[in-house]
Amino acid sequence: MNYDEFMSGKLDALRDDGNYRVFADLERQRGKFPRATRHDADGTTSEVTVWCSNDYLGMGQHPAVLDAMKGAIDRCGAGAGGTRNISGTNHYHVELEHELADLHGKEAALIFTSGYVSNWASLSTLASRMPNCVVLSDAGNHASMIEGIRHSRADKVVFKHNDVEDLARKLSEIDPERPKIVAFESVYSMDGDIGPIAEFCDVAEQYGAMTYLDEVHAVGLYGPRGGGIAEREGLMDRVDVIEGTLGKAFGVMGGYITASKTICDFVRSFSSGFIFTTALPPAVAAGAITSIRHLKQSDTERLAQRERVAKLRQRLDQLAIPYMANESHIVPVVVGDPVKCKWITDWLLDNAGIYVQPINYPTVPKGTERLRITPSPLHTNEDIENLVNALSELWSQCALSRAVA
């Protein structure tokens, strides 16, 4: 095989479809979120306002978080020095796991190097180690869950997105003796819609299935202490495994599950993706602890974010720029064409200093290509005006459809 020719051909096909990913080369500015310096291919730099970050509350720039990280480097140095099993368990990791178990009202927690790894490792371990297990997976589930289930080689049944009846029907068709896991999310990242957690738990209970909930886009943001949608709805004790990330609203990096002592010990003991990898740097764990503690007792960031989201939606409504309605903090503006979507975001970056990454297939279905806008507490009125005015100009230029008032 001519390897180079093969790979170049595949890449060209991606480009032709408008689905080739180009990364914005950014330098975040400490304490100035959502501002960043953009490095252009020609060596020039410019200042941009970031409108698509998952650092939803700006905690990645919070002074207390930065101090905690610097303090941990001064105490412990750079890396963990090993896997969790072989010399790499730092006291900060142990504290972080206590903090997370407490956040979700669970007996225990287990941290991983990312949310992706936590889903992949936990689901693949649970589904492969329970004999003859079936995983019922929501059709909208994130790639990390899909890959974890696939890796387990367990039978997988996909149920319609957020559809309780479809889940019940599919559960009823499975041998009651088989172990079953129902895997779903609370806030879905691309549409911003929210899963019916209580109803899913009812059905799972009826059929004796375990529940596995990804709260990655909800932790830190919902619930009185930032425990997510399950906390807000008083459902944390009904879900067997709650999975989350430290890399989005908590502003740092890493992933985790919280569950009973036995489930966490089971994953800890049998999961290759937990055991055979270097533990998170102590400073990362220290930053996460501070961020979680802060958001447990402060509602200020959550309330300000909600207000900013409402403000942006109000301005989009006034300019008749259509967006997908949902109950969360995510504002998806659908363009519906990959080439136009990329063109629009390039224009925003080059002409208005606005950075929104285009979201194309396979992240979202073809024909629903979009701008995924995530307002934070730190976006000002002026930022919002710049964004909506630029969008309005583009909507006229590109003859994109307006919402009917």
Ligand SMILES: *Cc1c(COP(=O)(O)O)cnc(C)c1O
């Ligand atoms: C981002 C994401 C993850 C992965 O979390 P990371 O910490 O970024 O690896 C898992 N699930 C969902 C739904 C996500 O959007």
